[in-house]
Amino acid sequence: MWNKEGFxxxxxxxxxxxxxxxxxxxxxxAAFDVSFQGHLGIGVAAVFDYFSLDxxxxxxxxxxxxxxxxxxxxxxxxxxxxxxxxSRLQNxxxxxxxxGHGKSHPRxxxxxxxxxxxxxxxxxxxxxxxxxxxxxxxxxxxxxxDPVSQDVLAYAYREKPRFNPVFISVxxxxxxxxxxxxxxxxxxxxxREPEPLRYVHxxxxxxxxxxxxxxxxxx
DNA sequence: GCGACAG
DNA sequence: ATCTTGTCGC
Numbered sequence: 001m002w003n004k005e006g007f008x009x010x011x012x013x014x015x016x017x018x019x020x021x022x023x024x025x026x027x028x029x030a031a032f033d034v035s036f037q038g039h040l041g042i043g044v045a046a047v048f049d050y051f052s053l054d055x056x057x058x059x060x061x062x063x064x065x066x067x068x069x070x071x072x073x074x075x076x077x078x079x080x081x082x083x084x085x086x087s088r089l090q091n092x093x094x095x096x097x098x099x100g101h102g103k104s105h106p107r108x109x110x111x112x113x114x115x116x117x118x119x120x121x122x123x124x125x126x127x128x129x130x131x132x133x134x135x136x137x138x139x140x141x142x143x144x145x146d147p148v149s150q151d152v153l154a155y156a157y158r159e160k161p162r163f164n165p166v167f168i169s170v171x172x173x174x175x176x177x178x179x180x181x182x183x184x185x186x187x188x189x190x191x192r193e194p195e196p197l198r199y200v201h202x203x204x205x206x207x208x209x210x211x212x213x214x215x216x217x218x219x
Numbered sequence: 220g221c222g223a224c225a226g
Numbered sequence: 227a228t229c230t231t232g233t234c235g236c
Contacts, residue, residue: 034226036227069227071224078226100225110225131225167225 002066007073011109014117021173023095023122026050026183030093031196032115034081037208041065043081044200044207047091053187053195059088060207072131074100075111082115095183096123097196102169102180104144104154106132116172123171124180126197127154130167143177144169155181163192 029050034043046058061084067077082098101110102125112125133144133153144154144167155177156165170180187194193201 034227036226038228041227069226071226074225105225125225127225129225130223132223 002076004070004073007070007076008107011107014114015108017117019117019172021120021122023173023179023183026094028056028091028093029095029097029187029196030086030089030091031097031099031194031200032082032085033099033197033200033204034078035201035204035208036065037212039064040208040211041078041081042204042208042211043078043085044204045082045085045089046196046200046203047089047093048196048199050095050186053189055199057089057091058200058203059085060203061085061088062207062211072106075109075114078111079114079118082111083118086119093121096121096171097184097187097194098123098125098171099127099197099201101125101127101131101154101167102171104131104133104167104169110169110171112169112171122173124174124184125154125167125169125171126184126194127167127169128164128193152177157181157184157188159188159190159192166193 030047032045043061047056065077098112102112112123116123134147142156154167154169158165174180189195
């Protein structure tokens, strides 16, 4: 079984791990997302051309989650999907885009960080809700800073003035929040979330509904 | 003790 | 995340 203390220790150990990889030229980007239908989790990964946003590949992985969702331990629930999906990708991407936080996490160990470390690939987290940190308005925009160290943890980005922000944070292999923002900006096309994440989210929901319908026809 | 809490 | 109906607006 699992327990919070064990998870927390694992996160603290990982937090000291060295990142032996860095971001070089970005030609392709892969987005990951997981949705849930009943007792099943539907993970989806899609690879896109970074510049044209042409879809190069899309993979799906369905299985029951091993652990429940517990705040600050999301990665232990969703990482299995990310790892399985990545291994199935024929086109290994240059950059990972993860639905969730990176270092904007109480122990700097959001799922985007763990995914980047595990797969040895630069990664960025894009979350729809704040998990940890204080919102501060600065001249250059709205940021999330650590309440203790004041470190900049994320950038709150609004594609349009009326949109709720998404929180862009560094996962692994990327120096600063500014770098993460610069890398993700070209992927926004008028919606709250960047296109690759919108795509995998939609596929995940559709796959889930298809599965449910298929099961219902069994009755 | 109180409030917050990615997906 | 998911459970859920209609509704306002570009």
